[in-house]
Amino acid sequence: MIQALQDNEWLLQPPRRGGHAAMAWGAVLASAALHWLAAVELPLFKLGASAALPQPPKRVPVVVQSVVRIPSAPVPDRPPEFSPGRPDASFARPAPKEFITALDPALLQPSTMPPELAGDRSPVRLPEPPPDRIEWQPRQARIEITRQMAREDPVAPPRRLSAAIERVPLAADLIAPSPPPVSPAPVSAGPPSLHGSGLFALRAEGPAGALPQARLAPPPEMGHPVPIREAGAVMTERGADITGVKPIEHLLRLDLRTHVPADEAAWLYFSLAIRRAGDNVLPVLPRDVFLIQDCSSSMTTPKVEACKRGLHAALRTLSPRDRFDIMSFRDRVARCFGEWTDASPTARARAGWFIEQMESSGMTDVFGALDALKGIGGDPGRPLVAMMISDGRPTIGLQDNFEIIQRYSDSNEGRVSVFSFGGGSGVNRFLLDFLSYKNRGESRIVRDNTALPEGIEAFAREVSRPVLANLEYRFSGLERTEVYPHLLTHLYLDRPLVLYGRVPAGTPSTAVRIAGWSGAGAHDMVFPVDWAAGTEGGSDLRNDWVRQKLSWLVGEHIRTRDPAFRAAAIKLARSVGPSMPYAVELGVPDAPVRVN
The missing domain is CATH 3.40.50.410 (von Willebrand factor, type A domain)
Structure with a gap:
């Protein structure tokens, strides 16, 4: 450490006199040399050089010495205009100027067409008439009769003489032929809209109200009577020959229950339940x-x-x-x-x-x-x-x-x-x-x-498992009957189809026909109904019928909003007991509500 201080002892010595002055003179000389070089080597930066640059021209101001007015063009005299206040003033229209110049005569006469463009100047030839058409020749073919359905030598019917008929005043001149007499019978059905339409129109029937039967032959030509012998032959036709509806009553059975209440002996209440008859069942429809x-x-x-x-x-x-x-x-x-x-x-x-x-x-x-x-x-x-x-x-x-x-x-x-x-x-x-x-x-x-x-x-x-769809039903031979429901469900194998109704006591036996559709087409079933053969259904049978009719009355009230259906439903419900189903919905709050 001591040795290092001895080696650098000059750092501790005071500066010598005259050192700063020498450095100042050296700086002055260096500055003068640089200025000289700048003045010699860079002439653009010479003092006063900006005066030698081109200067923009000076603008001389314009001085107005005098103002001279230029006279305006003369205005042509305008003729006096007509107005209702000056009827004596005349109106002269100036002559129109000629804007159309004379046309060049060369434009009025067409130029001569060069010969090379003139073409053939011969008259136009008329088209030649078309050649005569060949007469149509049909293709000849042989026609053979494969099945003869009419006689080649028709035999005219023999002339028939009719006895003179006494003329009746105001009577018709022509009388239509009458079909064989058939005893009419009243009919009772489900919905009124089903009468004579739908599936029942497929099955041949007689007059309204009769049991399903063969259709009568069409009447012959006007004026010919219907022979009794031919009418009898028509009535022996088979149902399969005249209808496409297939009967299926052999696959089903009808269970009939009846009941005559002691306090209402004038009516017989019944229920009809349609079930399958056994293992042979109808084909199940896909759903x-x-x-x-x-x-x-x-x-x-x-x-x-x-x-x-x-x-x-x-x-x-x-x-x-x-x-x-x-x-x-x-x-x-x-x-x-x-x-x-x-x-x-x-x-x-x-x-x-x-x-x-x-x-x-x-x-x-x-x-x-x-x-x-x-x-x-x-x-x-x-x-x-x-x-x-x-x-x-x-x-x-x-x-x-x-x-x-x-x-x-x-x-x-x-x-x-x-x-x-x-x-x-x-x-x-x-x-x-x-x-x-x-x-x-x-x-x-x-x-x-x-x-x-x-x-x-x-x-x-x-x-x-549905087997028959869109069912309709009809009873035959009943004058008064009330059967519900009108709109049926489909027929299923695992649930019966049940109808509830009532008829006057003592009503003769009848028949019921139910028709519907399946995958194979239209089917129907016709069952005879013998009231005496029915099993006793008990008092619940009347309650079931009341519930079905009550549902129909309320349904009609929903559809029409007619208060008559509502009043009939209330009267029917109170006729069998004090309780009233759907009392709140029908607006009967005073009646006790029955929960089914």
Whole structure:
């Protein structure tokens, strides 16, 4: 350390005198040299060089010395104009100027056409007449008669002389021939619109009211009497020769129950149940099935979960020939497929996944779900069945029970059979009952929510095998009868078709004919009805008939809003007891309500 200080001891010595002055003179000399070089080597930067650059020209100001006015062009004299205030003023129109110059004479005469462009100046030749057309020669062919249906030598009928007939004043000159006399019989039927139309027009019949029989031969030519011998031959025709309707009564049986109440001996109440006769059954028709589930908040989560188990069971009732779709609804609808889908294992698995996604939430739009059914198409050979599971309590959209029932029934016209199913104590029975009653269906309600899965499966199984669709019925030989319902469901193998009616006591035996369609065509069944052979039905039989007629009266009141049907329904209900079903909906709050 000491050695280092000794080596640099000059750092500690004071500066020598005269060092700064020498450095200052050196800086002055260097600056002077640089200025000299700049003045010699860079002439553009010489002092005063800017004066040698070109300068812009100076502008001389304009000075006005005098102002001279230029006279304007003379204005031509204008003639006085006419006005109503100056009738004596004359008006002279100036002569028009000549704007058209004389045309060049060369333009008026066409120039001579060069010879090379003149062409042939010979007269135009007329076209030659067309050659004579060859006369049409038809192709000759030999015609052979394969089946002779008329005689080659027709024989004229012999001349017939008629006895003179005494003339009657004001009588018709021509009298139409009369058919063989047939004893008339009154007729009673289901819906009045079925008389003489639909399937009954396919079966040969006699006059109105008679039993189905052979059709009479057409009347002969006007003026010829009908021989009795020919009429008798016509009446011996077979039904199979004159109609395309196939009888099936041998495959079914009719169960008749009757009852004459002690307090109403003037009437005989009856029920007719049509069931299959045995193992020989009609072919089952393929169906189009629509399963509809209400998933609104009013259904509650436990109830929806129970319905989901029932829907899984309903899928198992589908046959491979069926087509189906599933729809859930609340304030909007959601469909599983959006179209008819064959009931294959893959489609059922996808439908099962759709069912598992259902949950209770939102409002209830019942009419919106029903309105979605209008857009679905169907096959005429397939019965269309819709099974709706709901509490029937709309909270959004159309909420009037009467409007919902009638508007859908008018648009449906019996095309879709609606089967309604509900559970619990808060079900709108009025809506579900008449929505099914007026649309070829039936409603069913269970009190216990835990019974929903088994009830849905049993209901779906009952309508799983249709054999006859679009049924109509007719009774023969009854003067007074009241049979309900008028609009029938399809005929299913696993559920009977039941009619309820009443006739005056002592009415003779009659017959009933029911006709419908199946995959093979039109079918019908004719059963004789012997009142004495019926089994005793008990007092419940009258109650069943009252319920059916009451449903018809209320249905007509829904359709027409006629208070007469409402009054008749109230009178009928009170005639058998103090309780009144649908009292709230019919506006009868004083009557005790009966829960069926």
